[in-house]
Amino acid sequence: MRCALGLLLLAACGDSLLAGDGGPAGDGSNLPDVIISDVTAPDTSIPDAGCEALAGHKVCGGQCVDVMNDLNNCGTCGAFCPPQQACGYGVCVVPLGYSACVTVDAMSSSVLWTNGQYTSNGGGAVYKMPQGGGPITVIADKQEGAHGIAADGQFVFWTVVGTQANNFAGEIARANLDGSNLGHVIVGANGAKSPNAIAVDANGLYWSNNADQSLWRADKDGLNAVKIASTGGAYAIRVSQDYVYWSTYGGSLLRVKTDASNQATVVQGLTQSRGFWIDEPNSKLFIAASAIVTASTGGVMQAGKYIYGATQPTDTVSDGASVYWTTGSTQPFTVFKAGAAGGSNPQSLATSMNTISCLAMDATHLYYTTLNNAAPGVVTR
DSSP, rough: OOOOOOEEESSSOOOOOOOOOOOSSSSSSTTTOOOOOOOOOOTTSSSSHHHHHHEEEETTTEEEEETTOTTTTTSTTTOOTTOOOOEEEEEEEEESSSEEOOOOOOTTEEEEEEEOOOOOOOEEEEEEEEETTTOOOOEEEETTEEEEEEOSSSSEEEEOOOOOTTTTTTEEEEEESSSSTTTTEETTTTTTTSEEEEESSSSSSEEEETTEEEEEEETSSSSTTTTEOOOOOEEEEETTTTTTEEEESSEEEEEEEETOOOOOOESOOOOOOOOEEEGGGTTTEEEESSEEEEEEEEEBBOOOEEEESSSOOOEEEEOOOEEEEEEOOOEEEEEEEEEEEOOOOEEEEEEESOEEEEEESHHHHEEETTOSSSSSSEEEE
C-alpha cells in the first residue's frame, strides 16, 4: 500500500476481512493516528493528456486527481471511501488495531480471525474460538499487519501486509489449527507484495497483492507460487469449482481458472463492488456494491440484478434462502437479513457504533468484525 500504511489496513477481504462487533463509539476519538504523508492536491494545471500520463492519476470532474490517494476518487473516479477510512494504493483502508478478518472452519468447528495492529513489539495476532462463541485461543502472536485469513480443517493461513519500513514486502503465513508450528512463513516478499485477501481449497492457496494488483496461487506448503492474473485492485477473493473470483473497487467482479486460463469479467458496471458470496448450489453470486446485487456464477459481462437497496454495504453472505449484508456509511452500522430472491423487508440482526467490515457464517450464527474490537461479534441468524 501507499501513504503511511504502517498505520493502515485494508478494509476488505476474500474470505477475510470478514466481520466483528463492539468497541467504543465510532466518532474517531479512539482511533489510531492516521498519517498520510504523500497525498498531493489535484493539479488542475496539467492538460488531460498530461494527467493521464502521470502514474496513478486520472482526470475526474475536470481535475487531475491522484486516484491512488484521493478519498473521493479512490482507484477510479467517483469511488469514495466510507467514514473513518483513507485511500492508499487506490483502495480504501482503515486504521489498524481491530479484528480485521474472520472465517469459519466447519471441519474444526472453529471461528478464526486476525488482528492486524502495528505496535513497537510486533503487535497483531491470529485467534480462534468455538463456533457460536466461547474461550479465545491465540494461534500466533507478533503478526504485525495480519489481515486476510482462511482455513482448511488442518491449517490456518493468513496474509501479513508488511510495514512501511520494509516497503510492505508482506508474507503468507501458516500454522496448525491446534496452535502448533506457529507463524510459519510459507511465501515471502517475492510472491507476497502487500497481500490482503486470501482463500483456500483442496488443491491450493490463493491470495491477492495490492502493491502490484496481482492474484497468486501456491501449494499449501508455499511451493510453486505463481501469478495467475492481474486484478486491477482486488477487494475480496473466493474460490469455487476451479475458479478464483475477485471483486474490484472499479465496480467489476472477475474470475480466472486456477490454472491461470479463461480470465473473464463476470459482472460489470457496479459501484465499488466489495465483499461477495458464492451460492454454489444455485450457481448464484451475491455482491455488496451500491446495493445488494445478484448474478450468475457462469455469466460474462453481466449487469447484475439489484435486489435490495443498501447504504455502502461492505460484505454479504447467503444460505440460499436468505441473504445477509452490512451497511458501512452511517451510525449505527447494521447487519441485515432478507429473502435471497428479493422483495422482502430487511430485518436488522445487529448494530454497532463502529464500522462493520465483513461477515462469515455457519449453520446457526453470523460473525462480523468491526473497527476497534478484538473479537468478532456473534449473532443468531
